[in-house]
Amino acid sequence: MSSGKSTPWALRLATFAGMLFLHLPLLFILLYAFSAEDKSFVFPIPEFTAKWFSVAWNDRPDIWPALALSVKVALIATLIALVLGSLAAAAVWRSKFFGRDSISLLLILPIALPGIITGIALRSAFNLAEISFSFWTIVVGHATFCVVVVYNNVLARFRRTAGNLIEASMDLGANGLQTLRHIVLPNIATALLAGGMLAFALSFDEVVVTTFTAGQQETLPIWMLGELMRPRQRPVTNVVAVFVIAITFIPIMLAFWLTRDTQDVAGSGK
Amino acid sequence: MSETRSIAVKFENVSRVFGATRAADNLAFEVYDGEFFSMLGPSGSGKTTCLRLIAGFEQPDIGHILVHGKNVEGVPPYERDVNTVFQDYALFPHMTVAGNVEYGLMIRKVPQQERRRRAGEALEMVKLSGMGERKPSQLSGGQRQRVALARALVNRPAVLLLDEPLGALDLKLREAMQVELKSLQRQVGITFIYVTHDQTEALSMSDRIAVFNHGRIEQIGTPAEIYEHPATAFVAGFVGVSNVVSGALAQRLTSSSQAFSIRPEKISLFDLGTPVPADMLGIEGQIESATYLGANTRFVVTVEGKQIAVIKQNASNVGTPDTILGKSVLVAWNLTSMQKLS
Numbered sequence: 001m002s003s004g005k006s007t008p009w010a011l012r013l014a015t016f017a018g019m020l021f022l023h024l025p026l027l028f029i030l031l032y033a034f035s036a037e038d039k040s041f042v043f044p045i046p047e048f049t050a051k052w053f054s055v056a057w058n059d060r061p062d063i064w065p066a067l068a069l070s071v072k073v074a075l076i077a078t079l080i081a082l083v084l085g086s087l088a089a090a091a092v093w094r095s096k097f098f099g100r101d102s103i104s105l106l107l108i109l110p111i112a113l114p115g116i117i118t119g120i121a122l123r124s125a126f127n128l129a130e131i132s133f134s135f136w137t138i139v140v141g142h143a144t145f146c147v148v149v150v151y152n153n154v155l156a157r158f159r160r161t162a163g164n165l166i167e168a169s170m171d172l173g174a175n176g177l178q179t180l181r182h183i184v185l186p187n188i189a190t191a192l193l194a195g196g197m198l199a200f201a202l203s204f205d206e207v208v209v210t211t212f213t214a215g216q217q218e219t220l221p222i223w224m225l226g227e228l229m230r231p232r233q234r235p236v237t238n239v240v241a242v243f244v245i246a247i248t249f250i251p252i253m254l255a256f257w258l259t260r261d262t263q264d265v266a267g268s269g270k
Numbered sequence: 271m272s273e274t275r276s277i278a279v280k281f282e283n284v285s286r287v288f289g290a291t292r293a294a295d296n297l298a299f300e301v302y303d304g305e306f307f308s309m310l311g312p313s314g315s316g317k318t319t320c321l322r323l324i325a326g327f328e329q330p331d332i333g334h335i336l337v338h339g340k341n342v343e344g345v346p347p348y349e350r351d352v353n354t355v356f357q358d359y360a361l362f363p364h365m366t367v368a369g370n371v372e373y374g375l376m377i378r379k380v381p382q383q384e385r386r387r388r389a390g391e392a393l394e395m396v397k398l399s400g401m402g403e404r405k406p407s408q409l410s411g412g413q414r415q416r417v418a419l420a421r422a423l424v425n426r427p428a429v430l431l432l433d434e435p436l437g438a439l440d441l442k443l444r445e446a447m448q449v450e451l452k453s454l455q456r457q458v459g460i461t462f463i464y465v466t467h468d469q470t471e472a473l474s475m476s477d478r479i480a481v482f483n484h485g486r487i488e489q490i491g492t493p494a495e496i497y498e499h500p501a502t503a504f505v506a507g508f509v510g511v512s513n514v515v516s517g518a519l520a521q522r523l524t525s526s527s528q529a530f531s532i533r534p535e536k537i538s539l540f541d542l543g544t545p546v547p548a549d550m551l552g553i554e555g556q557i558e559s560a561t562y563l564g565a566n567t568r569f570v571v572t573v574e575g576k577q578i579a580v581i582k583q584n585a586s587n588v589g590t591p592d593t594i595l596g597k598s599v600l601v602a603w604n605l606t607s608m609q610k611l612s
Contacts, residue, residue: 161363167327168360170347172374172425182373186364 026245033238041234052235060233063240066223073135073219074203077142081199082192084143085150090184093158094166111148118144119212126213133215141213142206146199153195157188190258197251204248220244275302277339278429278461279324284333286319293319294330295485301429301463306455308464308472311482312508317465319485321431324463326350338428348377353422354431358438359414361406367393367417368402374425392424393417395454412443419454429461436471448474469509473497481505497533503611506531513537513578514611522574523551529611534579536607539569540600552602557594571601 028043036047056063092104110118122141131137165187169179207221214222220240227237279301286294293316301307309317322328323335326347334341342350353374361370371389380388393399396416406414415435422430435451436444452475455462466472472479473493481488481496481504489501500506503514516529524530538550539557546552555573562584569580578601 162358162360164356164358164360165362167347168354168356168362169373170327171325171352171354172421173348173377174373175346175348178377182377183362 029238029241029245033235033242035235035238038233038235052233052239055233056236056239060236062223063220063236066218066220067240067243069135069217070204070220073138073142074200076139077146077203078196078199080139080143081146081150082196085147085195085199086154086188086192088147089151089154089158093155107151108148110144115145115206115208116212119209122209123212133213135217137213137215138210138217138219141209142203145206145209146203149198149202150192150195153191153198154188157191161187193258194255197255201248201251205244277301278303278305278337279463280336280339281320282334282336284323284330284335286316286323286328287331292316292485294323296333297485297487298333299480299487299490301461303461304459306452306462306464306475306477308466308476308479309482310466310469310472310479310509312467315482316485317467317480317482318433320482321354321433321463321465324429325352325354325431351428352431353425353427353429354433355415355418355422355435357433357435359406359418361414361417361421363406365405366402367398367404367406367409370406370417371402371421371424373421378425388424389420392420395423395457396420411438412447415439415447419451423454423458423460426458427460429463432462432464434466435464436466436468444471451475473509479509481508483508499609500531501612503529503531506609506611511579511581515576515578519574519576523553524608531609531611532578532603532607534568534581535566535583537578537580537601537603539571539580539582540602542598542600544600546600546602549606550602550604551608552600554598555601557597557599560594571599573601 031045032041033052034048034050035041035045036049036051037045038052088103088107092100119141122137122144126133126137165183166179169183170176174182205221206219207225210219210222218226221244224237224240224244227234277300281297281299284294284297285292295316297316297320309320311317319328323330324337326342326345326349329343334343336342337350337352362373365373368386368389371392372385375385375388389402390399393402396419398413398416398420401409401413401417406417409417415438418435432451436447439447448471451462455475464472464475473496476493478490478492479496480490483504489496489505491499496505496509500509500512503516506512506514511534512531513534514529514531515523517527520529521527540552542554553573555571555578558570558572558577560570561568564584566581566583569582571578571580580601
């Protein structure tokens with residue numbers, strides 16, 4: 001232990017090194033988006049150009065369907081996750097029933113398991129049930145792990161909410177629906193928002209499960225993976241990557257900001 | 271209690287069972303209109319279960335509950351004309367104080383203007399005027415307690431249920447609130463059913479008290495009845511301090527082995543050899559300890575191996591000399607102060 005006031009310089013250095021290691025590669029993605037060399041990534045950049053942005057916009061019609069598909073899948077998977085995740089959280093929070101802990105564990109499992117296991121399992125299940133792979137199989141695949149983030153967020157919020165708020169509302173004359181509208185939803189709103197945004201971001205860049213549950217469809221991450229195999233117009237991938245970073249970063253920052261001051265126990269009486 | 275008083279709440283042989291425990295065990299009692307009725311008992315004695323049965327959060331397994339003569343079986347909490355002040359207040363954290371108080375009226379679709387006015391009145395009644403725009407998190411414990419009270423009273427329920435509402439407050443505030451609650455109840459005239467484990471609280475505020483133990487009611491009566499004439503050893507011990515005398519000592523004193531109780535402040539200590547008055551019962555004992563408590567001194571006297579607590583007011587300012595310890599004295603009490611226990 002040092003004097004307690006200042007952080008030891010070694011620890012500071014290690015922290016900076018760690019942060020650099022985590023975030024420097026992101027800068028390189030941005031950098032290569034401007035590289036004139038299109039067959040391989042070389043450093044230092046031989047020549048800077050902004051032409052790949054116009055190429056991506058004008059000459060590559062294959063980008064936009066992939067992007068649209070990813071957004072659609074993420075939106076619907078998030079919607080499913082919001083409904084199922086919050087319902088599951090409410091059930092686990094409010095009632096005690098046989099197998100409650102097992103259900104809680106089973107809900108969390110899809111995000112704890114390696115994606116490849118979830119992917120294989122879903123693929124064989126779809127095959128067994130003779131469901132052909134389509135847009136909806138991707139959505140279902142994504143929903144399995146999106147449910148978890150909503151469930152976790154909402155359950156945590158419920159646990160910090162005084163349990164008898166619902167009873168208090170009913171005592172004051174509100175039926176179930178009125179209680180849901182006036183008491184429950186306002187209290188879990190930010191948790192739903194944060195969970196939903198995380199779910200969206202998770203779904204948007206998912207590769208592994210998508211590979212196993214997609215038919216002919218190509219989501220944006222799959223498209224990018226394909227691009228990396230081909231040694232032409234590589235910087236276009238980086239241009240798209242910059243967009244993906246932006247699209248994923250904004251909701252996560254928003255979620256972080258929206259839930260920043262919910263540390264205090266909501267609804268505690270004392 | 272006159273027989274003609276109308277009944278607010280009636281329990282008809284109500285039982286509620288949780289697993290192996292009978293939280294309410296064949297309860298039958300009545301609460302009258304406009305009464306301040308306390309349910310007193312240790313934790314787990316079934317008093318809160320009773321409250322939840324009236325509120326509608328629990329349903330009886332056996333028996334019926336009547337509110338104003340109407341069987342409330344199957345009536346959900348939101349359709350019952352009762353309101354609850356919860357132990358931890360359960361204020362809605364996302365609403366302002368005014369929003370909390372207006373909630374019940376808003377649900378009943380009372381026009382906004384009347385809502386405002388009535389919430390304002392309720393807040394005034396609990397001395398929180400001008401606090402309407404604050405959030406519950408900005409209030410002190412005592413203020414939250416008042417908001418919870420206003421939120422329930424604003425609906426003018428037939429019966430107000432209070433679940434240890436003062437439990438979270440410090441002693442000073444609790445005593446002030448006891449006085450306030452009682453005068454508030456007189457003012458609004460609403461039936462209060464008050465759950466507490468604090469006997470002082472029950473004694474000081476109630477018109478009648480029901481003493482609970484293991485899901486059963488040991489005794490119902492006015493505070494004076496409960497204190498002066500406890501029906502069972504449990505009541506004698508739970509409400510105030512009591513010496514419960516049973517077995518051989520009871521046999522020797524009263525020629526009957528039936529247990530009796532005697533309050534410490536009703537016992538006198540005399541010098542040995544003093545003749546015992548005809549209306550008193552006396553026996554020799556040794557003073558084991560004397561504790562000075564300011565207004566009183568508390569003695570422990572050993573009588574035939576049994577410790578008897580005695581409380582004497584410090585009427586003179588002489589104090590108690592140390593030499594008194596171990597001294598043999600005559601322990602005596604009035605025959606009418608003794609209470610036979612069943």
